[in-house]
Amino acid sequence: MKLFLCEKPSQGNDIAKVLGAGTRANGCLFTADKQICVTWGIGHLVEQFQPEEYDPAFKRWSFETLPIIPSQWKLSPKKETKKQYNVVMSLIKKANSVIISTDADREGEMIARELLDIAGFKGQIFRLWLSALDDESIRKALSALKSGKETESLYYAGIGRSRSDWLIGMNFSRLFTLLAQQQGYQGSPLSVGRVQSPTLAMVVNRDREIANFIPKSHFVLITQLQTQQNQTFLAKYVVPENYLDADELCLNEPYIQQVNRDIQNIGTAIVKTVETKREKNVPPLLFALSDLQSECNRLFGMGAQQVLDIAQALYEKHKATTYPRTDCGYLPESQFKDAPKVLSTIIKVNSNWQKILPNLNVIQKSRAWNDKKITAHHGIIPTMGNVDLSVMNDDELKIYDLICRRYLAQFLPYFEVDKTLVQLQCGRHILQARGNLIIANGWKALFGNMKESEADDNQGIPSLSKNQNCQIILSEVKALKTTPPAHYTEGTLLSAMKNAARFVTDERLKQRLRETEGLGTEATRAGLIQGLIDKNFLKKKGKKILATEQANVLIDSLPDLLKNPGLTALWEQALNQIAEGSMTLADFMKKQENFIRMLMNNCLKQGINLGKIEIRKCPLCGKPMRKIQHTKGTFWGCSGYPECQHKEADKKSVSKAKKSSSANVTQQIANLRSLIK
Known part of the structure; x- marks a missing residue:
């Protein structure tokens, strides 16, 4: 029997579908002739031993037992997934060859091989190396199986990470x-x-x-200028470097006040240069999990775990989005042909998107499709399946909507803006005006009030030409203070x-x-x-x-x-x-x-300094009291023992404490030092 060992049930179902393994059994899927079987873990099915599983003496925390360094590392099945562990182990023992089909990374390799090692598997091992779970990607990977030896070293790296x-x-x-x-x-x-x-x-x-932040007072000089056509704009005085500190702030108020008086007396400024550059901004990449978590926290105040749980529900329960635990914002190029179907699903389930349909360019291939950038998983996107928004709660709808917007953005025009920089001369002083003029909202129209706050220079600059005179109608010194992060x-x-x-x-x-x-x-x-x-x-x-x-x-x-x-x-x-x-x-x-x-x-x-943490003091000698666990109960003992033998009953302990059996702390430390030299 040929056994495909996957990382999770959903992955197993996707691979089984391509293999034609449609006969469902306990924790696995078979082909009709039972020559091919697909099974899965639920992530790791085994875990590291706890210290006390190596030696009961390690259950009690003490200096003498440190450092705990197992001579032979051991794993035990996780209690919550023991049933699937037994299924997988029995299938491994029946298999002639195993195709590791877990995630294409260090952790995925470890999930599979730790089970093969425990089972003592001696047959052939191959590796299915997948970056995406669409049918075409699976077929392509199946036709190019790697030998087990090619990826075995990833397993050792995973073990090293886990043990250290x-x-x-x-x-x-x-x-x-x-x-x-x-x-x-x-x-x-x-x-x-x-x-x-x-x-x-x-x-x-x-x-x-x-x-510990100490605000720093600094000063800026803002001017308002007017053209002959009565158009106004703001400009900022450019402070010479010798009047700036290391943070490029002007701290010299008398100086900048004098400049202000000079500018007011002159009353006009001459345009020296005008530079306008058009920027075309591409849409943001698709969501990786941390990007989605950060955005939901910013917009909705959702916690990171909350977002992960919702994204997992959208993936597993609603079948509305792809695998969420990804660090990648890109898609495999083979999935570009699926774009019309994905877009059709998005618009079908939410009629509000009908209004942007004329603006979508389904043949526009954004930077998001890039095989070279793909890791173990691709970016989170909507699925092509039947999605029912009516069964989603409010938070699920919010996150599904965000994921759809990111996908839709890939097919909308660029956001275009003209950025203008103007240099003006007022006597011996230089003024600088910056402005932005939006030419095309493009994909940003999708995000509306969801955008980050715009920069201060989001003003429109009137049409200006070199050597043009502008009247200074207002100038003002503003006293500012730096703010902490x-x-x-x-x-x-x-x-x-x-x-x-x-x-x-x-x-x-x-x-x-x-x-x-x-x-x-x-x-x-x-x-x-x-x-x-x-x-x-x-x-x-x-x-x-x-x-x-x-x-x-x-x-x-x-x-x-x-x-x-x-x-x-x-x-x-x-x-x-x-x-x-x-x-x-x-x-x-x-x-x-x-x-x-x-x-x-x-x-x-x-040692350790407890800072402001309040501790219990011995009423006799003033030294710290320690809570001591004893076979006959729990009590408080003076850390000055044996010189001070004061002890007190612990209120939470049922039995009364007798004389402490704990060893002298100083001796414990000495013993430990001798062990680790």
């Missing part, structure tokens, strides 16, 4: 929580992660930048995660982050932000995302390597070397283990 993330998360979350508890901290665990920690640091740093919202935080290279100073690392699309993936960013909120590291105030005191404490205590996006860049660089075959998984993991030990030792020396 586990090592960081499990070890440093425990370490920093224990260090904090040593000082009396009793809050929720101080969770650390390769992606979540630099994300959290971005919010903490932004909050501090705003809190805005607090993050879910939308802007998603954008910052995707473009994390801007926070890295090393040019090589900046490039690596650009290539790997920053922090996290399209599928994980929303959940990561929500996770930070659930863990009490972030809080929402209206649309703002703010860091809690717990977040500030953790970020202040973490070494730079764990909170700098540059670490992700270094990590991805090494993982890419595994994928390319220039580094082995064993070498990578050895380096990771050494890194964990070295960094843990440094963190122990540095």
Whole structure:
């Protein structure tokens, strides 16, 4: 039997349709002769062991057990998908050959091969390499199957990512929580992660930048001019460089007031140059998930996870849009022939679009169709199926509408605008006027009030010619103040995660982050932000995302390597070397283990500062109290033990605490240091 192993049910259905596998069985589809079978995971069907599954001693968090580094890594089936796991494993054992048909990326390779490894599969392995799930793309890929060896290294890169993330998360979350508890901290665990920690640091740093921001007063000189035809426009005085600070602001009020008096006394300005350039703006690309999340947050105040859930419903429940968890805004060129059908569906389900039908150019092929830009999935677009808007709720309608608008925009004319720059001379002073004149709204007509706010120079400039005299009818010095950056919202935080290279100073690392699309993936960013909120590291105030005191404490205590996006860049660089075959998984993991030990030792020396977090003090010696878990109950003990043996019952504990059996904290730390040297 030939087994096609897919990543998700919808993917399996699409491939099965092309293969003619229409006989449905439990968790799979067969051809009539049962020689071909298509089955699927539901993402990952297995997960990493928890520490206590390796050794029951790891269930209790203590310094002595750190660092936890498995000698042999193990996986267990996820409880929620155990039924499908059993189906897939039984089919693998019956198969002669397996065609890996998961997403064409590192994670997709891992989803399939971890199951093949567990099953001990010894047959032939092939790879179906797909970037889109339309029939033509599937047929093309089926005719050009890769050998399993060609993509095997992607699996090792995926394993490296998974295991190293586990090592960081499990070890440093425990370490920093224990260090904090040593000082009396009793809050929720101080969770650390390769992606979540630099994300959290971005919010903490932004909050501090705003809190510490000192407004800077500066001055601009605005003039209003009039032509002989009584047409008016605004111009701004161009301050000489020697009167500007490093931020190109004029701080010298007496100087600019003197210029204002000069201009008023002269009363006229002569046009020196007039430059007008017509700009033709192409429509925005189709939505990738993070772009959709950011736009919905800006327009509707929707959270990132909320948008993902709605997009998933549009894809799975309503069959109205394509796969949402994509990082790509492009489409395969083979899908351009489907454009008339997609457009027909959009207009059929929503008669309001009838009015733009005459403006649509169905043979206009925008930049969105580009095979070279396709990743594992293409941009989110409307489907060609039967879509029923009446069964969608308001939020689903809003997001479906946005996705339709982006697609429709590809077939509308360019947005055209004439940008004019005018230089004028007033005595020895230079004035500058900028203006925009919209020539054709084109695709922007679709977005109306959805557009970002326009620039300040959106004025119409009258027809001017060189050496023309204009009268100055008004001039005014405006006192302005610089403003701090805005607090993050879910939308802007998603954008910052995707473009994390801007926070890295090393040019090589900046490039690596650009290539790997920053922090996290399209599928994980929303959940990561929500996770930070659930863990009490972030809080929402209206649309703002703010860091809690717990977040500030953790970020202040973490070494730079764990909170700098540059670490992700270094990590991805090494993982890419595994994928390319220039580094082995064993070498990578050895380096990771050494890194964990070295960094843990440094963190122990540095300790943790709890900042403004309130802690419980010992009434006898004033040292922090620690909550201690004992087989006979929970109690509070002085961290000065054994010198101070004060203890108190824990109100939440049913049994009364007896003498603490916890080892001396100082000795625990000494033991740990000896382990990781």
